[in-house]
Amino acid sequence: MLKRKDTMKNKKIGLLITFSIIVSLLVPSLRGAVIHFGVIRAIEEKIDKLREKKDPYRNLPDISTFRSQKSDRFIADIGDIARGHPYKGRRANLPHQGAHIHFDSTQWPKGGGDPDNYPAIYACVDGVVSKLDYSFRYGDKNQYYIDIAFARDSAGSVYYLHHSIEPMIAEPSENFYRQFVLVSLGQEVRKGDVMAYMYTPLVAGSACHICFHIKRIDKEGFMAPALFTLPVVQGYHDRWSGDGFDGADDIPPCMGYKLEADENPFGTGAVDILW
Amino acid sequence: MLKKFLLVIITVFLVGSLTAPIVTGDNLDNRIGIGLGNPYISIKYGLSSKFSIEGRGAFGSGIFVGGARLYYNFNPEYRAVIFVGGEGDYVSFNVDDMEGFGFVAYGFLGGEYFITKRLTFNLDIGQAYIFLKENESALDEEGLEWVFNLGINYYFK
Numbered sequence: 001m002l003k004r005k006d007t008m009k010n011k012k013i014g015l016l017i018t019f020s021i022i023v024s025l026l027v028p029s030l031r032g033a034v035i036h037f038g039v040i041r042a043i044e045e046k047i048d049k050l051r052e053k054k055d056p057y058r059n060l061p062d063i064s065t066f067r068s069q070k071s072d073r074f075i076a077d078i079g080d081i082a083r084g085h086p087y088k089g090r091r092a093n094l095p096h097q098g099a100h101i102h103f104d105s106t107q108w109p110k111g112g113g114d115p116d117n118y119p120a121i122y123a124c125v126d127g128v129v130s131k132l133d134y135s136f137r138y139g140d141k142n143q144y145y146i147d148i149a150f151a152r153d154s155a156g157s158v159y160y161l162h163h164s165i166e167p168m169i170a171e172p173s174e175n176f177y178r179q180f181v182l183v184s185l186g187q188e189v190r191k192g193d194v195m196a197y198m199y200t201p202l203v204a205g206s207a208c209h210i211c212f213h214i215k216r217i218d219k220e221g222f223m224a225p226a227l228f229t230l231p232v233v234q235g236y237h238d239r240w241s242g243d244g245f246d247g248a249d250d251i252p253p254c255m256g257y258k259l260e261a262d263e264n265p266f267g268t269g270a271v272d273i274l275w
Numbered sequence: 276m277l278k279k280f281l282l283v284i285i286t287v288f289l290v291g292s293l294t295a296p297i298v299t300g301d302n303l304d305n306r307i308g309i310g311l312g313n314p315y316i317s318i319k320y321g322l323s324s325k326f327s328i329e330g331r332g333a334f335g336s337g338i339f340v341g342g343a344r345l346y347y348n349f350n351p352e353y354r355a356v357i358f359v360g361g362e363g364d365y366v367s368f369n370v371d372d373m374e375g376f377g378f379v380a381y382g383f384l385g386g387e388y389f390i391t392k393r394l395t396f397n398l399d400i401g402q403a404y405i406f407l408k409e410n411e412s413a414l415d416e417e418g419l420e421w422v423f424n425l426g427i428n429y430y431f432k
Contacts, residue, residue: 035421038313039364039379039403040335042420046377046405047338047368050416054373054409 089259093247141168224256312426337370377407
């Protein structure tokens, strides 16, 4: 009888020790963890992630949203801009299907040679990196570019903002431009994130610029990047310097000038000025 | 909230496993039970007092999970039986825009409380490794997830 009692007591102590160990292991790893009520819930979450992988753009807002909800974050800091011009549509005297932000590469870097001493290139809207090339090659020249998918329309088209670092100049060494790009393909970006730093070799001088416009994935045609609030557009306009002309015509503050209907991302037809 | 609830339940089980008197007079050896849970159905069989096996099917909207479990019971002679175990499942899904398959490997810790000689309440918690593959795109998704299960069992013998 006494022996049986002792055995039971030992068993209880053994159990207590075993579960103390298990619980002490479980509790820290459970801290902050999501616990799914049933395996089906856990699988549903995995299916959602799979769905995001399959269609990473499914949660993007409709392009019409950007007619009224403009961004107050420009692609570059206004103070860094040396000159520039808006997207000049096909109805302009001198069409140019990309807005430009010019930098004076002789003024950079400010500080050491690390990438973050060059002008920052920001995500001006929330989106997903839909395409990028750290070293796009054309002949013996290279460039880097980043596309941010940020909207869709009722027909299912996905709109992206293309940021092209120009002019194309051969990299000083293989993969040299890679260090200036902070994002990767498929990455989600939030408005205000630094996506890259602006670098072109010194030889570019003041020709160093970002060319940007809106396009649709798998569709032809360029559109004006009319995504910014009026104060931002005004600030950008103030930095245009001598580039803010269409031939002899002084271009007023805008992001798109003399646009054909298909160059207007909001589908409101041909317009002279779009911001 | 769920975590607090879990903590209370686990504590009750631990205390019950150490202090509750024997009420069934039975252990789990050679007993067959059917189970119902959140949401699953199961059939369980006691291989011995220490080991049990179970077949399980879980259903969701367009999701089916089917597999088997192996339990090790620490104290089968008690009213609150504490166990650890492993589960392997095949998964198939067909939801809105996607169809595919996968598998789950689940390791768990839990308890089974004998409300009566035949009816038990059981729960377990553990980590599940889930792998899913979508047929059309061949894209896959995998990872570890914490899972918590609740259910009841009815034993025929």
